[in-house]
Amino acid sequence: MMNKLSIAILFILMIPALGSSQDNSDKNQGFFPAQTNQPGKQYPMVNAKGKVRARITAPDANYVKLDIGGVKYDMVKDQDGMWSGESDPQDEGFHYYQLNIDGASVNDPGSKSYYGAGRWGSGIEIPAHDQDIYAMKKVPHGKITQKFYFSEITKTWRDCFIYTPPNYHKDMDTHYPVLYLQHGSFEDQTGWSSQGKANLILDNLMASGKAVSFIVVMENGYASRPASETDGNQNRSPSAFEDVMLDEVIPMIDAEYRTLKDRKHRAIAGLSMGANQTMRIFMNNLDKFTSYGGFSGTSNYPSSDAIDPVTFLDGAFKDGAAVDKKTDVFFLSLGTKEPNPFPGSVGAFKKMLEKQGIPYTFYESPGTAHEWQTWRRSLHEFAQLLFK
Structure with a gap:
């Protein structure tokens, strides 16, 4: 007959096995841990169809939902207080998401955090066919x-991120384009090197000889003057x-x-x-x-109107010939699944360029919306045109 101590030890030894059984079940269904998980975390998981499976322990919660892609999916609680649920297939690439617990x-x-939607939150990577x-x-x-500096204009400390290409710190005689x-919107200077993977895109392009070496500066687009300089000043x-x-x-x-x-x-x-x-x-x-790239946007001009x-x-843009003469690369891009108003706005802008005789390059990202996979691909295409 087993004593109480033996039973307790046996139960403790069974816990990893129980977890392993669940993990094996997930793997048998084609799910695997997301690339964006914290080290050692098995959940969230994704599968080849792009479905996301999440789990969280919340024994006292009344309901839990997986919130991703603008849709909330109900999760189900087991007898141990573990909530599980999965989404419909998501587009390939990076997505922000969150869990909703009792509102x-x-x-x-289980996920790493990324700055988007105006806050630090969860993100998940759905493997893409072109992730190479x-x-x-x-x-x-x-x-x-990361470069910190004090802005005399905003009277605040600010920072930007700077990518220097391979060999920048070895070949000290070479100077580079920038x-x-x-x-x-609602993102910051961390986005391109984190969610956007700009450094890896450029490393790979430069290694293959498809792009020249250049520096990239990623600044925070939110900058405000002190209130004392703008209060009551209608012109500032x-x-x-x-x-x-x-x-x-x-x-x-410089x-x-x-x-x-x-x-x-x-x-x-x-x-x-x-x-x-x-x-x-x-x-x-x-x-x-001399070069410009507009990814999923240009001027935010009303899509229903022609641009004058x-x-x-x-x-x-009144003198199209003069603009063309001063421009080396004019690049525009859009995902094929972008929501309104972006297709109309970019479309109106393209028509205006054509009317003015200003050449441009247009790239369309297949199967992606207003998200990072569109912008990763856009950078990949744009970078190959620069400084040549």
Whole structure:
């Protein structure tokens, strides 16, 4: 007869086996831990169809839902208080998601955190058929550095992330072109090197000879003047991003890094909100840039209207021949599943460029919406055109 101590020991030894049984069941159904999980965490899981399976222990909860892709999926509780559930198939690429417990949206403890939707939250990677473009490979890798600086314009401490290409810190005689690359709304300067995998995309392109070596600067697109400078001043906008970029960031990068400082070796690009911001900076400063990339956005112009080049951006596109002469690369992109208003807005912008005789390159990402897989692919295509 087994005594109480023996029974307790046996139960403890069974716990890993019980967990292993569940893991094996998941694997038999084609599920495997997501690439974006915290080290050692088995959940969330994904399968080849793009379904997401989540689990969380919440014994006192009345209900739990998996919230991803704008849809909330009910999860089911077992006798031990473990809630489990899965989503419909998701598009390939990166997605923000969260768990909803009794009405409170919380991070999944199994996932790494990413800044998006205005907060640090969970993210999950659905394997893509073209994930090789941002895969970690045995090639020379660049370096990402976080640069802190005090902005005299905003009167705050700010930071940006800087990608320097392979051999930058070895070959000390070479100077490099620079791409200023911006995030979208409710994201920040961490997005392109984290969710966007910009460094890996560029490492792989440079290693294969498909892109020249260049520096990338990823700045925070949110910048405001002190309230004391804008209160009661109708002619001064609280937004200061363009001034921060032109008067502080670019001079700082040129002073501290081995850059090629002429306009021919400087480009600017962004996604969504960042596409709008960088469009205005580019067109207002053709003496400083020669290449532009607008991913899933351009000017946020109403999609139902034709764009009048005489009035749009104060007539910046009025002289199409002059714009063309000063531009090396004018790149636009969009996912085939983008929601309104983006297809209409970008479409209207393309028509305006065509009317003005301004050549551009347009890339369409197949099967993706207003999300990071569209923008990863866009960077992959855009980078191959730059500084050649």
